[in-house]
Amino acid sequence: MEIKKVMTPRYSLLREIGRGTYGVVYEAVARKSGARVAVKKLRCDAPENVELALQEFWALTSLEKRHQNVVQLEECVLQRNGMAQKMSHGNKRSKQYLRLVETSLKGERVLTPPEEPCYLWFVMEFCEGGDLNQFILSRRPDSQTNNSFMLQLTSAVAFLHENKVVHRDLKPDNILISEKSGTPVLKVADFGLSKVCAGLGNAIEGKEVEDKNKNVNVNKFWLSSACGSDFYMAPEVWEGHYTAKADIFALGIIIWAMVERITFIDAESKRELLGTYLLGTYVRQGADIVPVGEALLENPKMVLNIPQKRRSGMSDGVRKLLLDMLAVNPQDRPDAFELQTRMDQVMCPS
Numbered sequence: 071m072e073i074k075k076v077m078t079p080r081y082s083l084l085r086e087i088g089r090g091t092y093g094v095v096y097e098a099v100a101r102k103s104g105a106r107v108a109v110k111k112l113r114c115d116a117p118e119n120v121e122l123a124l125q126e127f128w129a130l131t132s133l134e135k136r137h138q139n140v141v142q143l144e145e146c147v148l149q150r151n152g153m154a155q156k157m158s159h160g161n162k163r164s165k166q167y168l169r170l171v172e173t174s175l176k177g178e179r180v181l182t183p184p185e186e187p188c189y190l191w192f193v194m195e196f197c198e199g200g201d202l203n204q205f206i207l208s209r210r211p212d213s214q215t216n217n218s219f220m221l222q223l224t225s226a227v228a229f230l231h232e233n234k235v236v237h238r239d240l241k242p243d244n245i246l247i248s249e250k251s252g253t254p255v256l257k258v259a260d261f262g263l264s265k266v267c268a269g270l271g272n273a274i275e276g277k278e279v280e281d282k283n284k285n286v287n288v289n290k291f292w293l294s295s296a297c298g299s300d301f302y303m304a305p306e307v308w309e310g311h312y313t314a315k316a317d318i319f320a321l322g323i324i325i326w327a328m329v330e331r332i333t334f335i336d337a338e339s340k341r342e343l344l345g346t347y348l349l350g351t352y353v354r355q356g357a358d359i360v361p362v363g364e365a366l367l368e369n370p371k372m373v374l375n376i377p378q379k380r381r382s383g384m385s386d387g388v389r390k391l392l393l394d395m396l397a398v399n400p401q402d403r404p405d406a407f408e409l410q411t412r413m414d415q416v417m418c419p420s
Contacts, residue, residue: 080147080154081109081193088201092119092262097196107144110192114148122262123190127157129235129261139226141246141259147191154191197257199247203343205254206242206328213383215254216329217417220388222256224406224413227321230258231288231314231406234267238293240320241302242327242344263298267291288314289405301334301345305367305398315400318409322395323362330382334359346378362396370398387416 081098088095093112100107112119130143148155199205202219209215223245230237237244237258244260267288296303296310304319306312326332327344334345347359366372376392377384391412397403404412 081107081191083109083111092116092122093190093192098193106196106198108194108196110194112190112192114188114190120190123192125264126192126261128266129264132235132266133233135233137226137229139222139256139258140229141197141257142195144193144195147193149189149191150187194259195248195257197246197248197259199249199254202242202245202247202256202324202328203341205247206331206344207333207342211331211383218254219256219328220325220413221417223258223321223325224410226256226258227317228406228410231317234288235261236265236267236288236291236293236314237261237263237317237320238265238295239263239298239302240317240324241299242324243299245324265291265293300364301343301347301361303361303363304400305363305370306400308364308367313400315403315405318395318403318406319363319400321409322392325388326376326392326396329384329388330377330379332378348372366396366398385416387419391416 080102081100083096083098085097086094087097087108093110096109096111098107098109099105112123114120114123127143127146130141131146133140136142146157148157227237227240239260239262240258244258246257246259248255248257291313293312293316294310296307298307298316298320302320302323304312304316307316323346324344327346330346332344332346333342334347335341336343346362348362348365349359362374374393374396376389376396391404391409395403395409
């Protein structure tokens with residue numbers, strides 16, 4: 071990791087536009103160029119914040135190519151003592167990186183004394199359209215937009231999996247909308263819970279095993295941290311033993327909710343959010359809403375009622391694809407590359 075000292079602040083924070091798992095996101099302007107950017111700013115005195123920040127940093131900097139449907143990280147800046155240090159990924163075993171990890175794991179404050187707070191700034195492209203929840207629910211139903219978004223989402227996930235990145239927290243809040251081109255373009259964002267599998271062979275619980283092709287198959291890398299958001303978590307994630315196929319399940323929930331405009335009210339924020347669920351009577355007594363993955367874990371033989379609404383306008387092709395994406399057994403789901411091909415065929419039949 072190369073460190074370049076520059077004067078700070080390089081960006082003027084204009085307004086708060088969101089709060090994530092571990093930081094506050096601002097709309098900002100670059101003082102030198104005048105360009106609008108988004109800045110995720112987090113204080114480094116909490117070890118869990120640094121760990122999540124490093125996860126996001128390595129996920130985004132591991133992508134050697136850009137993709138129009140994945141948010142672009144412009145730079146990551148470490149601010150302290152009135153100075154800023156630009157972090158790049160040229161040397162992944164630099165002392166600076168190792169010290170960040172070490173201080174994080176030891177639960178110490180990072181790099182600065184307690185009286186001198188340290189901050190990490192993630193500078194990213196600004197998406198003026200908000201997140202997928204805001205965009206979809208503030209407009210009338212539009213099948214053309216839905217079709218475009220389905221193609222863009224599957225393309226983004228295929229790109230990430232091709233580059234050995236498992237997102238692990240796909241949900242409408244983490245999908246941003248850019249309207250710079252005049253038409254809405256989706257951007258998958260928030261990689262704090264992601265896992266980069268590059269450089270590893272096929273693995274089970276973190277241990278490498280022989281791969282005949284000497285290439286990483288992201289769908290054979292087993293993960294055990296049960297992380298993500300309840301309404302989008304696959305059944306196997308609830309059990310803590312899963313692969314990249316969990317991203318496919320989450321994507322299925324997002325697309326199903328988007329096409330049929332199915333929503334729930336988040337208990338904490340009281341916001342209306344896109345998300346598909348089942349009534350509690352499917353799996354237990356009462357009328358509680360239950361995440362689909364949790365319900366399928368308790369009753370694997372449950373048949374999902376897709377579509378839920380009679381006038382949803384969902385095609386047979388999309389319905390069949392969603393059923394496959396939401397299969398209880400991950401082996402029955404398409405991988406990201408099969409999904410992209412099938413989505414192209416459904417949306418653009420020859």
